[in-house]
Amino acid sequence: MSAIEFRGVSKRFGNFYANRNLSFQVKTGTIHGLIGENGAGKSTAMKALFGIYPLDEGEILVQGKPAKIRNPVHAMKFGIGMVHQHFMLAGTETVLDNIILGHEPGWIWIKRDQALSELKKISTLYGLHFEKWDHPVSSLSVGEQQRVEILKLLYQRSDVLILDEPTAVLTPQEVKELFQNLKKLKDEGKTIILISHKLKEVLEFTDAITVMRRGESVGTKVTAETNEDELAQMMVGRPVSFTYQGERKMFANASDMKPVVRIRDLSVESSTEPVKKVSFELRPGEILGVAGVQGNGQSELLRYLTDPKKFTKSAQGEYFFQGQDASHLGPLEIRAKGMGLVPEDRLSEGLLLQQDMTENFLLGQHQDSRYQKNGLLLRKKATEAVNAKIKEFDIRPPFTTVWSGRMSGGNQQKLVIARALDSNPSVLYVAHPTRGVDVGAIEKIHDAIVQERNRGKAILLFSSELDELMDLCDRMLVFFNGEIRSEYKRSEFDTWSIGRVMGGGDR
């Protein structure tokens, strides 16, 4: 018996098919993986199931019966619930209120006691241990917030749970815990659809996997009968390597070279997560990784490094860039001294989504004497430069007039990286370079980063993907609670050890 079945589902945006003749089945009481590159149509399919997009063709069956789902509330009536990638929780409200929102018991006054006792029953039944019912959601860790989202679905009596990229924000330990919990739900008869692009965890925790490419289903495999290579090949249509295979130039004397960035006893006050007494040095020809669960001070560190001027009142400590005190400089000044930046979130920090590639390429370079003269922009020169970058980085579509908001995540990121490298900086601050980027682009981006290292650039790499850091870095700093808890040399890299430190434990 299938909990969910897609039958020839198509969804068009204009002439573009986000889903084309998509068919697959999800068996009741299983964990079903849905994988594919970015833009393969996974999210569109799930949004169609959740009633957000109307179907253009085909039908969706729920428990064997055709279902015309009109909207998310309607989807909940069919027992379908979704945990979005960005949680839909009200941070200042309590856990309990967040869970019962929209399904409050009671007519005039909310019967919170009744809701609470029911929730306690649910959490015992499914083995989801939880106690902080009356805490505000904002005080919870990311992992706990995710559990609140899952509890919310259970409270709404969802039978089919859709989880969109649930592990992106979790430590390896939290990931493990999540999947233990999902397994308990499965054992209680729930059906779980897991959207992911991480092949390892899909292989480890699911029962069956549907691979999507270009809006279509390439095939559904029983997990036990497939492997990483096969899935990856299905996803991209060609063999892919997962570890960086390119040449890695050795800098035997790296540790003797003069550091280009030196941070000593840096503290940054912040309303979110402060940085506490951090010291490190960054040398030419090395990739220094910054690992840690999101929200442990890495973002604040990066923001300080690119714009210390903004923090003159709230930061203490030394920041030397190319041997000079940089603690009073703004972004353009540091950039002029040789800094290139790939910001944490390209959509909110890196791009002007309703501007074309040339305009985006100019961002941060608009005062560079190569692209402006007497206060007037030299757009032609910029467009020529963008055209060169399009060739070099294989950016698609290859037209400078395309709005960056209409490009895929991978191509957006290539543009951001191309821009960062354009001034030939000696120091690169790179954050989450492959977040939400498809497999093909990941290769290209990793290659670019290592090439820069091989040319003697100093690279500080922030990432929440431990695999990525282990693959690329020469050294790694592990952040927890605003501090550098530990430093690993490449020879010492170990997933479980680093994961423990990321979670606040010992090496």
Place this chain on the structure above:
Amino acid sequence: MKSVMNASLKSFLKSAAGALLGFFIGLIICKLAGESPIKVLKVLYQSSFGTGYDFGMTLFYTAPLILTGLAVAIPFKAGLFNIGAEGQLTIGALAAAWAGVLGAHLQSPAIAIGFAFILSFLAGGVWGAIPGYLKAKRGSHEVITTIMLNFIAAGATAYFTLYSIKDPDSSQAETIPIPPVFHLKPFQIFNGAPMGELILVLIGIVLLLHFILWNSVWGYELKAIGENERAAETYGISKQKVWLSSMFVAGGIAGLVGVVEVLGNAHRFKIGFSADYGFVGIAVALVARGNILGILPSAFLFGILQKGAGSLDLETDKVTRDLSYIIQGLIILGVASEGIWDSLKLIRRKKNA
């Protein structure tokens, strides 16, 4: 570049279609009120193009709207909503009248008029920069501060008009007249309508601003902050600088309405001279969809309607000046509701599915 032009052309056409739709609905309302739509169209045409005087008057109404439309559109590009053009133009107009007092000894028209231009621009600019500064330094929302400053401008100019440079020979609330050397000469063909070369200067200002916003580093920074504040800041663009400068320029341009009114028309500052130019400017900018060149046709359209408001009252039995305002409102709705087209398409598709 080509696609940018295409995009703005497309947006202009969409806007024009919306405006036409609104206008069409307005005509239906006329019909319901018992007046022939053909007659209404005729009256509007006659009232704006009928004679040289009519056309001159239409341009006279268009001129301030060009300026206030710009004063709204420019900060809008930087993500600011300037509701304060009314106050800025009031201050600018008082400054123009004051220029006549300060420059009473001037002999050369060029110097006198240039002086009034600069004073109006600076006065309006400073008035506009205040909310820009407050936003940059204190985070005060510009919508609130600009509205407040409108009231303060009305009060302050009334004070100066009544107690500092009041015309002692007049029983009205108006300043002493500016010397003839400051007067702008109207075109002869306009047969008495107070509009001359100034309209060409204003068109020049629009073209210049279009060029600056598109080609200058300043314009780039403005648009970057407006589109994505966080990204622009990450890449070293100071939003404080952008807010302050864009509001200064906007206020200054609104202030130039003072030149249109004081140097071109009344030759003095009169309390309450503005036909809500500052607020209609919001509609002008909206219909132009923030496109700087689009300000010209948009302001002209509203100029026609403003001029036509009185003529409709005069020439028809059933339709009063209020209809003109209804049509204005419908045009704004027609343009603003462009999104309706998309949702209509969606509903149709849903039905078919």
Place this chain on the structure above:
Amino acid sequence: MKSNSISSLRFGTVGFASVLILSVLASVPAFAELKIGLVLERSGKDDKSFNASAYQGVKRAEKELGVTTKTVEAPDNSAYESLQRAFAEKKFDLIIAVGFHQLEAVKKNAARFPDQKFLLVDEDAKAPNVRSVMFEEHEGSYLVGALAALHAKGGKIGFIGGMDVPLIRRFEMGYVAGAKKINPKAEVFSNYLGVTGEAWNNPPKAKELALDQYTRGAEVIFVAAGNSGLGVFDAAAEKQKLAIGVDSNQNWIKPGFILSSMLKRVDESVFDSIKMFKDGKFTTGLIRYGVKSKGVDYALDENNAKLVTAADKKTLEELRADIIKGKIKVPDYYLVQKRK
């Protein structure tokens, strides 16, 4: 409306034809109706005050004198000139411009159309083809000021003005002088609602100011603030005190609490002018309506018959006589201003 006169200027033959028709019409007395064009201020014919009064005068003329009238309300303060001009080009016989805002426009059009007759209310155009009508508001205010002082045993009265403009200052100055005439120690509280057009249309604020003045001891308040006056009347009823209205007879609004109204007979002046025009007695130049012609006056009717005593009336009529004789010189803000 016969809208062909504008186009006749541009199309010679059509113009010639219509001129022919017009002259034929003009030669037949039975069909020669007088055409009166009325240009109102921005606030329009529903302002319950000045423009409304002019509109009533015109409507009365239409009914009683059989003239044809057309009324337009200016959409903004720059429209007066073109509206008057349109009437002139349509060969209206008399164009009536109401409100001091129209002064400049009347001056220009009077020069442009020297054969056209105009009536300007509330300002002096100083042109040979314009009849300018002005009201001696200070004289009427003087009378109601005296009346207010007669009813203020504690010697405290109030004045609330709309927009702070010289015209309203003129009301205030006459009012204060009248009160001091009766009671030299009279204390007058004075407030203005604002400096923008909004001041004419803000009853809540007027009420607040009135309540404040009553609390401070004022027993009578004279309000010259257009629509805002309604707030003062409310306050008077609430505090069981007295108020004085303005422009038209407002005694009926809160009977028993409105001592009187300072009348400004715009309707009379407009009607009289049209009548004179019809009878061929139209004169140009400045006509002042004062207490003598009762163009400004205090209102008496059944609503305030109990409030205004015979003794009051006697005092006021004596004052009126003295003003007419010149024994009393009521201070005029306009002249005081000029002297400064």
